[in-house]
Amino acid sequence: MSTTREHASRTYCTVCGTMVSRRFRPGPDGRPDATCPRCRSLERHRFLALLLGMLAPDLRDLDLVVEIAPSRQTTPMLDRLGARRRISLDAGYDSRDVDALASVCRLPLRDASVDLLVCYHVLEHVPDDCAAMREIARVLSPDGIALLEVPIRVGVGTDEDVDAPEEERLRRFGQRDHVRWYGDDIDDRLSAAGLATVRVTPPALLGDAAVRWFGLMAGEVVWIARHGSGAAPAMLAGGPGTGLSVALDALITDLDHTRERLDRARARADRVAAQRDALRARLDRTREELAVARRGGVLTRLRRAVHL
Structure with missing residues (x-):
C-alpha cells in the first residue's frame, strides 16, 4: 500500500488539468502542498472544480452565473459552464477585476434571476451577513444553486464582533478584515434567510485517496444552498462516504x-x-x-x- 507521502508526490490539479510530478507548493500562509505550480490554484479552487463537475446535471442550460469576489482560478471554470451570461461582482476594496462594484448585501440583480451563484470567503468580511444571505436567497432562481464557503469551527457557536479593532480581529478571527468565525449555528442563519443547505467536505464526497491525489483539504466545508429552509444531513469528514x-x-x-x-x-x-x-x-x-x-x-x- 502506498504511504501518504507517496500519494502526495503524485497529484493532479483539477483546475488546469495538469499532472504534478512533485508535491504542490506551500500556500500563502505557508501550509504545505497547497498551491499548484502551474495555475497557482489552492485547495478550495480544486474542490470547486470537482463540485461543478458533480453538479453538472443541475447546471445545464444556465442563463445567469454570478461570482462574488472572483479569482483568476475560478473565473475560467465558470466560463466553461457555457452560461448565456456571467457576471462578477465585488465591493471594490482591492484591485480585483470585476464586471461591477456592488455589495453582497445589495446585489444589483433581479429577483429569481441567478442559476448559479458562487460566494467563497466573503460572508466572514460582511458586518450584516444575514442581509447578505437574504440577498443570495432573493436572487436565486427557483432551481438555482449557491455554493458558499466560510471559515468555520465545529462544536461551538459563531464568534463575531463587527466593532472589534483590527488587532483583535486578527487574534480572534485570523485576519484583520474578518468580523467573525462561524460556528455550528451557520445553518440556522442560512435557513432563516430562506436557504436550504447541505454541508459537504472532500473526504465524505470523494474519499481520502482523492483528497491526497487532488491536493484538497480534508476539513474544508462547502455549503450547497437552494431555496427553502433547514439543513440536510451533512456530508462531513469522518462521516459515511x-x-x-x-x-x-x-x-x-x-x-x-x-x-x-x-x-x-x-x-x-x-x-x-x-x-x-x-x-x-x-x-x-x-x-x-x-x-x-x-x-x-x-x-x-x-x-x-x-x-x-
Whole structure:
C-alpha cells in the first residue's frame, strides 16, 4: 500500500488539468502542498472544480452565473459552464477585476434571476451577513444553486464582533478584515434567510485517496444552498462516504499500484541502460587498445625490415 507521502508526490490539479510530478507548493500562509505550480490554484479552487463537475446535471442550460469576489482560478471554470451570461461582482476594496462594484448585501440583480451563484470567503468580511444571505436567497432562481464557503469551527457557536479593532480581529478571527468565525449555528442563519443547505467536505464526497491525489483539504466545508429552509444531513469528514468515494478510493489505489509498477520497470530499464552504456564503453576501450596494439606490431615489423 502506498504511504501518504507517496500519494502526495503524485497529484493532479483539477483546475488546469495538469499532472504534478512533485508535491504542490506551500500556500500563502505557508501550509504545505497547497498551491499548484502551474495555475497557482489552492485547495478550495480544486474542490470547486470537482463540485461543478458533480453538479453538472443541475447546471445545464444556465442563463445567469454570478461570482462574488472572483479569482483568476475560478473565473475560467465558470466560463466553461457555457452560461448565456456571467457576471462578477465585488465591493471594490482591492484591485480585483470585476464586471461591477456592488455589495453582497445589495446585489444589483433581479429577483429569481441567478442559476448559479458562487460566494467563497466573503460572508466572514460582511458586518450584516444575514442581509447578505437574504440577498443570495432573493436572487436565486427557483432551481438555482449557491455554493458558499466560510471559515468555520465545529462544536461551538459563531464568534463575531463587527466593532472589534483590527488587532483583535486578527487574534480572534485570523485576519484583520474578518468580523467573525462561524460556528455550528451557520445553518440556522442560512435557513432563516430562506436557504436550504447541505454541508459537504472532500473526504465524505470523494474519499481520502482523492483528497491526497487532488491536493484538497480534508476539513474544508462547502455549503450547497437552494431555496427553502433547514439543513440536510451533512456530508462531513469522518462521516459515511458516498458510492463515488468508495469507487475513487479503489480507482486511485489501483492507479497508484500501477504507477509503482511502472516506476519499478523504469528503474530496471535505467539500470539495464546503464549496464549497456558501461559495456559499450568497455568495448570501445578494447577496440582502441587493439588498434594501438596492431599499429605497434606493424611498426615493429617495419623496423625489423629496415635493419635487415
